[in-house]
Amino acid sequence: MRHPLLGPEIKLRRASHHLVELEQNEKRFFAETACRIAFDTETKPGHKLAKIVLDATPPEIMHVLAGEIIYQLRSSLDQTAVAFARLSRGPTKPKAVYFPTGDSPRGFLKACRGLYKPSKKIPFYGGLRHFDHDLRKAILRTRPYAGGNEELRAIFPMAQIDKHMELIAIGAAGSISLMSDISITGANTGFILSPPGDLNKGVIFSDLTPTGSITLNNANAKIEVSGQVNTGDIEPYSNRPLVPLLRSMLEAVIDAHQSFEDLLIRRGDIPPRITYWPSNVECLEDGTIQRARIVANPNPIEQ
Numbered sequence: 001m002r003h004p005l006l007g008p009e010i011k012l013r014r015a016s017h018h019l020v021e022l023e024q025n026e027k028r029f030f031a032e033t034a035c036r037i038a039f040d041t042e043t044k045p046g047h048k049l050a051k052i053v054l055d056a057t058p059p060e061i062m063h064v065l066a067g068e069i070i071y072q073l074r075s076s077l078d079q080t081a082v083a084f085a086r087l088s089r090g091p092t093k094p095k096a097v098y099f100p101t102g103d104s105p106r107g108f109l110k111a112c113r114g115l116y117k118p119s120k121k122i123p124f125y126g127g128l129r130h131f132d133h134d135l136r137k138a139i140l141r142t143r144p145y146a147g148g149n150e151e152l153r154a155i156f157p158m159a160q161i162d163k164h165m166e167l168i169a170i171g172a173a174g175s176i177s178l179m180s181d182i183s184i185t186g187a188n189t190g191f192i193l194s195p196p197g198d199l200n201k202g203v204i205f206s207d208l209t210p211t212g213s214i215t216l217n218n219a220n221a222k223i224e225v226s227g228q229v230n231t232g233d234i235e236p237y238s239n240r241p242l243v244p245l246l247r248s249m250l251e252a253v254i255d256a257h258q259s260f261e262d263l264l265i266r267r268g269d270i271p272p273r274i275t276y277w278p279s280n281v282e283c284l285e286d287g288t289i290q291r292a293r294i295v296a297n298p299n300p301i302e303q
Contacts, residue, residue: 003270004083005261008076012257015072015250022065023243029058029172030227037214037223038202047188048210051202054172058229062170062242067162069246073253074099074159077152080260081128081139087269090130100127101144101156108145112136138263142256146236151252154237154245161234169232170242172199174225179205181221186212196228 003009033056040049077099085092102108114127128136144152162168173196184190189207197203206214229242237245264270 004087004264005080005257005270008080008083008257011072011076011079012250012254015069015076015253018065018069018072019243019246019250022062022069022246025059025062025065026229026243029056029062029229030174030225035199035223035225039208040202040204041210044207046210048208048212049204050184050206050208050214051204052174052176052199052223052225053202054174054199054225054227056172057200058170058172062229063167066168066170066242066246069250070155070159070162070168073155073249076253076257077155080257084128084131084135084139084260087264087267088130088132088135090132092130097127099144100139101153103146105143105145105148108143108148112140134263134267138260141259149252151248152256155249155253158234158237169234170229171232172227173197173230173239173241174199174227175203176205176223177226178222178224181217182223183215183217184208184212185215188212196226196230199225199227 033054035052035054038051038053040051041047043049078097081097081099082094085094085097096114100108100111102111112128114129128139131139142152143149144156146153158168175194175196179191184206186209187206188209192205192207194203194205206212208214231237231240231242231245261270265272
């Protein structure tokens with residue numbers, strides 16, 4: 001018998017590979033792209049605002065990789081729900097099943113009940129109707145709704161955006177982390193310590209008078225910028241660091257996957273085995289998952 005959660009697990013592994021590739025692209029982008037200093041004399045009359053500006057935007061592949069990670073996470077959850085439907089004893093209609101979510105606890109419970117009726121001749125379907133009680137309860141415990149498990153909840157609206165509307169919006173954000181051998185003269189505020197802001201629009205680091213200036217003292221003068229790629233206008237997930245957000249979403253699905261697999265072992269649906277899903281994901285350079293959690297393994301299932 002094929003392991004019922006093999007498909008969801010393969011998709012999580014694929015998501016981890018994409019996450020490694022996404023992080024590598026982010027590091028390469030900031031390593032190979034230089035910022036410049038620009039002066040803004042229009043925003044605040046009588047002032048000359050010094051900004052650090054990045055003219056380049058994150059590479060297009062990062063939009064695609066973010067969408068592929070989210071797709072694999074959503075697909076893993078949906079395939080898990082289908083696997084539970086097939087393992088249940090009731091008339092669950094696996095082809096009509098999807099992993100439920102909601103904007104609120106009430107919306108989540110409504111999705112779990114499958115309150116969707118396409119026609120008078122077709123009964124209610126979708127949701128978790130007729131699932132075995134323990135399988136239904138395991139999904140209910142995941143709480144993928146606003147105010148519940150926010151990382152799991154984020155997968156669903158972001159998947160909807162990427163699948164139907166547009167690429168996941170991203171942008172370069174950052175702030176100055178080091179400034180050495182540089183003189184600032186004629187300043188209202190010499191140095192402004194700012195949180196990471198939109199580098200493409202420019203991040204203000206000094207408020208000068210109209211005659212103020214910034215001078216490089218010698219050849220060793222430098223300004224270092226700490227950069228990150230943030231999500232764009234994706235409410236309520238706007239302006240979040242992209243890689244940490246996707247990593248937390250991956251971790252949330254892996255945690256859920258592990259609890260689902262443990263339940264199937266207890267039920268006797270699958271034998272105990274070695275599993276490779278730790279509670280805390282550490283992506284290596286090859287995209288594998290570090291640290292194996294060893295379970296009693298009299299009859300391991302082939303990986």
